[in-house]
Amino acid sequence: MELFAVADLPEIRPGDDLAALIRDRVDLDEDDVVCVASTVVSKAEGRLADLSAFPAGPRAREIAARLESISGDEKDPRFAQAVLEESTEIIMEAPFLLTESRFGHVSVNAGIDRSNVAGADLLLLPKRPSESAARIREELPADRVIVTDTCGRPFRHGQRGVAIGWAGMPASRDWRGESDRDGRELGVTVQNVVDELAAAANLVAGEGDGGTPVVVVRGFEFGDHAGSDAHFREVEGDFVRQALREWEFESN
Template identity: 80%
Template sequence: MEAFAVPDVPEIRAGDDLAAIVEERVDLRPDDVVVVASTVVSKAEGRTADLDAFPAGPRAVEIADRLESATGDEKDPRFAQAVLEESTELLMDEPFLLTETRFGHVNVNAGIDRSNVPGADLLLLPKRPSESAARIREGLASEAPIVVTDTCGRPFRHGQRGVAIGWAGMPASRDWRGEADRDGHELEVTVQSVVDELAAAANLIAGEGDGGTPIVVIRDWSFGDHEGSDELFRSVESDFVRQALRKWDYED
């Protein structure tokens, strides 16, 4: 497998054609996978905003005050309002905001970015990242699969890693259930989230900060002869951590 960054990607602005930008720079093959950072997808879709677009309601003011008390850092209630409006559920409201986005992804602050946003205060995640991926794929002559990524932390570990939040042209997961391991034992629970693994591999190439490159091509990787699944985000009924968080209170 080979992974390489798409070179010389310009600063993306609202209305830019990401598919055209990729095809101008790379001779894509049909079995390539194009991995695109959500930041540039959001910019192309005009998902920038100013804090003044989110006048704080009573709940946002209460959340900001509580966060400020818990962390000692000043919190802007307009940012809390933006997080509330971009979320379907607030799983934790101190010492940080853990949310579920409208498309099912659980992350901090609804994935709202406050860096690398020229001319605006906030960069919101794409509204429906899998639909965004499908639109980019439709613009490619090769119709290569697309994975849209974000970076987020993991419980029990330091640091962030790339994860998939949208995809098109391939299943999200390889389903190994029913196949045998090396000792001939039948696999009963193994479902491999390949879109997350491709996102993490691409993030190693893309990097972070001002030297980051937002689009990566994965080449000579094959899904293989496996059943596929598009399940990525756990349902509430099967997510025991979320169920526990709903009953949890923070104590400083």
């Protein structure tokens, strides 16, 4: 399997044809997987916003005040309001905002970015990333597209690439019912391939001002396995989320 970044992409602006910009810079094969950073998808879709668009309500002011008291850093209640409006659930309010987005992704601050946002205060995640991936896929020779983001994960230090939207392939491949090397039947193994490809692409894309937002994965084979679009864990079986709902932060 080979991964390489698409070079020389310009700064993406609202209304840009992202698929055309990719297509003009790389010769794609049908079986390629094109991994596109959510930042450029959001920019092309006009998901930039100013804090003035989110006048803070009582709950946002309360959340900002509490976070400010915990961290000692000034917190803008308008940012808290933006997080509230971009979320379907606030799982944790302190010592940071952990939320579920409107398409099911759990992350800090609803995935709202405040870096690399020229001309605006905020960059919101795409509204429906899998639909974004499908639109890009329609205009590319490659048959598979993943929209990626970077975020922290429980029990791990640092950030990693994850998939927040995909098109043209299942999210997971299911090994249940197949055998291990000793002939024992696998009973629980479901491999989240879109997350694994997003993480691999993030190694090539990089971070900071030297980052590249589009990476092509060439030579990935899904194999003869059952596939599933199950990606975000259902709340009923998400015991960590259920525990966090009952947990209350206490500052020392």
